[in-house]
Amino acid sequence: MDPRSVLALAAMIGIWFLVAVPGTELTAEGRADLVIVNLVAVCASLAGHGLLELAAIRNHVHVRKIMQLRRRADANMQELARVHRRLEETARTDPLTGARNRLRLAEDLRTARGRMHRLGEGLGVVALDLDRFKQVNDLRGHLAGDSVLKAVVGAIQATIRADEGVYRFGGEEFLILIRVADATELRAACERSRSAVSGLAIEHLGNRPHDVVTASVGGALIRNADLAASDDEWFARADAALYAAKEGGRNRVELAA
Ligand code: GH3
Ligand code: MG
Numbered sequence: 327m328d329p330r331s332v333l334a335l336a337a338m339i340g341i342w343f344l345v346a347v348p349g350t351e352l353t354a355e356g357r358a359d360l361v362i363v364n365l366v367a368v369c370a371s372l373a374g375h376g377l378l379e380l381a382a383i384r385n386h387v388h389v390r391k392i393m394q395l396r397r398r399a400d401a402n403m404q405e406l407a408r409v410h411r412r413l414e415e416t417a418r419t420d421p422l423t424g425a426r427n428r429l430r431l432a433e434d435l436r437t438a439r440g441r442m443h444r445l446g447e448g449l450g451v452v453a454l455d456l457d458r459f460k461q462v463n464d465l466r467g468h469l470a471g472d473s474v475l476k477a478v479v480g481a482i483q484a485t486i487r488a489d490e491g492v493y494r495f496g497g498e499e500f501l502i503l504i505r506v507a508d509a510t511e512l513r514a515a516c517e518r519s520r521s522a523v524s525g526l527a528i529e530h531l532g533n534r535p536h537d538v539v540t541a542s543v544g545g546a547l548i549r550n551a552d553l554a555a556s557d558d559e560w561f562a563r564a565d566a567a568l569y570a571a572k573e574g575g576r577n578r579v580e581l582a583a
């Protein structure tokens with residue numbers, strides 16, 4: 327039962343008793359005074375209860391406001407974390423092709439070195455350069471050249487695992503990092519990338535005799551014993567193989583010695 331009802335009931339009984347029950351030694355005036363005192367006490371008590379309730383309501387409103395602010399702050403933090411993740415991704419991506427950029431390459435190579443050290447995994451460092459690409463720009467314009475670059479990245483990405491990467495190394499030269507056990511696997515992976523590019527069948531009349539966009543590919547197999555060499559030395563090995571592929575007639579794969 328509500329404390330106020332209990333209080334009111336008690337007061338009513340008290341007042342009724344004072345007014346109605348005869349035989350005490352109180353005078354009529356004394357009774358009236360007592361009734362008034364009783365009524366004042368009841369009113370004061372009810373007012374006190376009312377004030378307490380008001381304070382409780384205010385408290386409740388404050389708590390709700392605090393919870394609302396807390397929820398808003400949580401949502402802001404989540405949005406901030408999302409924007410941060412997006413920025414991190416954007417800072418590591420080539421805006422034209424969507425390939426990973428050189429910042430990401432340096433980070434991924436550190437990770438690959440760690441895996442090689444711990445697990446003895448082999449790493450394929452593959453350099454891929456489009457053949458006579460300058461002619462695409464000269465014959466069909468720079469924008470057409472740009473869309474070829476995008477298509478090439480998409481085609482190469484389709485040949486590698488989700489946790490492996492294609493990196494834009496320079497203008498129309500790409501680097502691919504793949505996990506391979508030996509030279510046979512490396513050659514097969516290089517060949518998949520090469521044929522993915524020619525398989526796009528993008529017309530390129532400046533690239534005789536194929537008449538479609540092709541790529542030359544150079545692969546270097548990196549093992550535990552190569553951990554002492556720098557990233558640049560690894561790139562140089564892949565680049566030398568790429569140079570040999572260009573020299574050998576383009577649209578072909580060569581592996582570093
Ligand atoms: P090679 O077979 O010897 O590799 O011949 P190439 O013409 O591909 O090589 P070269 O280095 O002479 O030319 C590369 C061209 O790539 C020159 C440049 O205009 C073009 N290129 C570089 N970056 C971009 C780009 O972002 N967009 C476009 N459209 N072209 C680019
Ligand atoms: Mg080229």
Ligand code: MG
Pocket residue numbers: 455456497498499
């Ligand atoms: Mg080039």
